[in-house]
Amino acid sequence: MSENPSVFIVDDHQLFRSxxxxxxxxxxxxxxxxxxxxxxxxxxxxxxxDVVLIDVHMPDGGGRAVIEAVAATDPDIRFLAIxxxxxxxxxxxxxxxxxxxxxxxxxxxxxxxxxxxxVAEGDAVFSPRLAGFVLDAFAGxxxxxxxxxxxxxxxxxxxxxxxxxxGYAYKEIARQLEISVKTVETHVSAVLRKLQLSSRHELTRWxxxxxxx
Amino acid sequence: xxxxQRPWDxxxxxxxxxxxxxxxxxxxxxxxxxCGGLAEHLSMDARAVRIAFVVLAFVGGTGLILYAAxxxxxxxxxxxxxxxxxxxxxxxxxxxxGDILALCVLAGGVVLLVRQSGLxxxxxxxxxxxxxxxxxxxIWHQADESQRRRWPASARAPLTDRPGRLVVARLAAGVxxxxxxxxxxxxxxxxxxxATRGLLAVVAAVAGLALITxxxxxxxxxxxxxxxxxxxxxxxxxxxAAHLHDSVLQxxxxxxxxxxxxxxxxxxxxxxERELRSWLFGRQQPDGTQTLAGAxxxxxxxxxxxxxxxxxxVAVGDAPLDDRLSAVVAAAREAMVNASKxxxxxxxxxxxxxxGDKVTVFVRDRGVGFDPAAVDADRRGVSESIVGRxxxxxxxxxxxxxxxxxxxxxxxxxxTRTTS
Numbered sequence: 001m002s003e004n005p006s007v008f009i010v011d012d013h014q015l016f017r018s019x020x021x022x023x024x025x026x027x028x029x030x031x032x033x034x035x036x037x038x039x040x041x042x043x044x045x046x047x048x049x050d051v052v053l054i055d056v057h058m059p060d061g062g063g064r065a066v067i068e069a070v071a072a073t074d075p076d077i078r079f080l081a082i083x084x085x086x087x088x089x090x091x092x093x094x095x096x097x098x099x100x101x102x103x104x105x106x107x108x109x110x111x112x113x114x115x116x117x118x119v120a121e122g123d124a125v126f127s128p129r130l131a132g133f134v135l136d137a138f139a140g141x142x143x144x145x146x147x148x149x150x151x152x153x154x155x156x157x158x159x160x161x162x163x164x165x166x167g168y169a170y171k172e173i174a175r176q177l178e179i180s181v182k183t184v185e186t187h188v189s190a191v192l193r194k195l196q197l198s199s200r201h202e203l204t205r206w207x208x209x210x211x212x213x
Numbered sequence: 214x215x216x217x218q219r220p221w222d223x224x225x226x227x228x229x230x231x232x233x234x235x236x237x238x239x240x241x242x243x244x245x246x247x248c249g250g251l252a253e254h255l256s257m258d259a260r261a262v263r264i265a266f267v268v269l270a271f272v273g274g275t276g277l278i279l280y281a282a283x284x285x286x287x288x289x290x291x292x293x294x295x296x297x298x299x300x301x302x303x304x305x306x307x308x309x310x311g312d313i314l315a316l317c318v319l320a321g322g323v324v325l326l327v328r329q330s331g332l333x334x335x336x337x338x339x340x341x342x343x344x345x346x347x348x349x350x351x352i353w354h355q356a357d358e359s360q361r362r363r364w365p366a367s368a369r370a371p372l373t374d375r376p377g378r379l380v381v382a383r384l385a386a387g388v389x390x391x392x393x394x395x396x397x398x399x400x401x402x403x404x405x406x407x408a409t410r411g412l413l414a415v416v417a418a419v420a421g422l423a424l425i426t427x428x429x430x431x432x433x434x435x436x437x438x439x440x441x442x443x444x445x446x447x448x449x450x451x452x453x454a455a456h457l458h459d460s461v462l463q464x465x466x467x468x469x470x471x472x473x474x475x476x477x478x479x480x481x482x483x484x485x486e487r488e489l490r491s492w493l494f495g496r497q498q499p500d501g502t503q504t505l506a507g508a509x510x511x512x513x514x515x516x517x518x519x520x521x522x523x524x525x526x527v528a529v530g531d532a533p534l535d536d537r538l539s540a541v542v543a544a545a546r547e548a549m550v551n552a553s554k555x556x557x558x559x560x561x562x563x564x565x566x567x568x569g570d571k572v573t574v575f576v577r578d579r580g581v582g583f584d585p586a587a588v589d590a591d592r593r594g595v596s597e598s599i600v601g602r603x604x605x606x607x608x609x610x611x612x613x614x615x616x617x618x619x620x621x622x623x624x625x626x627x628x629t630r631t632t633s
Binding site for chain 2: 084087106128129131132135136139162165166167168
């Protein structure tokens, strides 16, 4: 995509919406914003942006409700979840609803613009924290593996996620694993697909009994 | 902290300060704890009080009436929760099955004795009255039990304390006993025809009353439940408000005062964010012991506060902290300090992974980096404290860096397997 991607911002905090607009500057084309679920759905389906930057936590169902409603009519609109909250189950549930990535609100403007562009191009954007959540979600040995294609990560995917969690950029990961950046992106997209389609009950219920081994 | 005090705390303190109030004993009891409570109150031997009651019982039944009166009027000792092991304090807490049997046999003996002695009003009168008395005792005893149970129950599951099946069964038995004895009495007095007619009238009256007052009772019960839920919610709100006041509002006030010192503002905001996050999604174990991830995050918070950097900790899996893992945390902390001091960047990424028995920690920055082959003495010393510490505890530490490429410290430790 040569021209700037069009972006719609959904967040219930006015301060944050104006802050993001200022941070993004000219690197993307902000076509609108909304502060509540119903208005967001209406405006997004009307303006059809490339990417919707969506807050995980909002009244009336949060980002998840918006993603599900828009996906029903406009499956081409892509979502990037953004949040200050790190409750793993919330983040995972937004990704499973269809978001193509997750970044925290402390991200810099340049990084955010970069993430938006990548999502607009169809890639997945994993922050270190999300990579950590995903590794955790696919870790437990107890959950039954019904479909190995979907319910397990390959060793390579695990390696890529670990490097993301360690703070490596895609380019650095490619160098480290001696693969192309495109291959890294393929791995991340595959992980995203598994995350969204796997029925491993771990992914919806994992947070309760996780962690201590 | 006022909000930490639940209403029942308040009542305990009251009970504790008013030592001289008369209660029915919950520990030293045979029937309802009247004698035990009296004995405690009067500082007498419980046995003497009991004998006195039995003797009085034969003086025209005074003892029985007195006992019943005490039972009805004197509240039960609320110290049930105060003393966590009442069983340990006295051998008998509540009568078990044997006691109850003994009591029944005793009562039967007394009844037969009285019957023989001539102080008897006639079978057709005494038996139904006795049956009614037992029924009433059952029902009242029930109320008693539930009063005792309510306090700890409301502490544990405030919205879900429904009467158990046993409670309902006992209540039903009590009501049935009373009903049968009343019927019995009526038949004995007036014959079957009159009794049924009277009974029908009573049933009609009760049904009418229930129909008229039913909605009112229903609403009362619902209001009570609502009120209770509202109270619990208010408590939660108060706790939240208190926490926000202690933390967030204070920090915001500090930030306003330091608006011209961006680094300081950033540091305060980071520290506050971390504190709030750990409060919201805290990882502390129920028993308060620390875990590896928790300890690394705490170390990161400290280093952040000292060096005004921003350290992002991502943890996959977790493990209880032991000696070896404490060494890992200390080494990781050292690595974070190094990165904060020398890398010249503000963002440091920490990744903790527990994979089976293997624990790995990465501390990475994108700073200036250095050539590991040509480090100055100072730098080598610091790196020794990481590598040395890890090897002493049976782990390894690898420092990867090159000028301009940032630095990454990798710490690996096999953990001692605990059965958990």
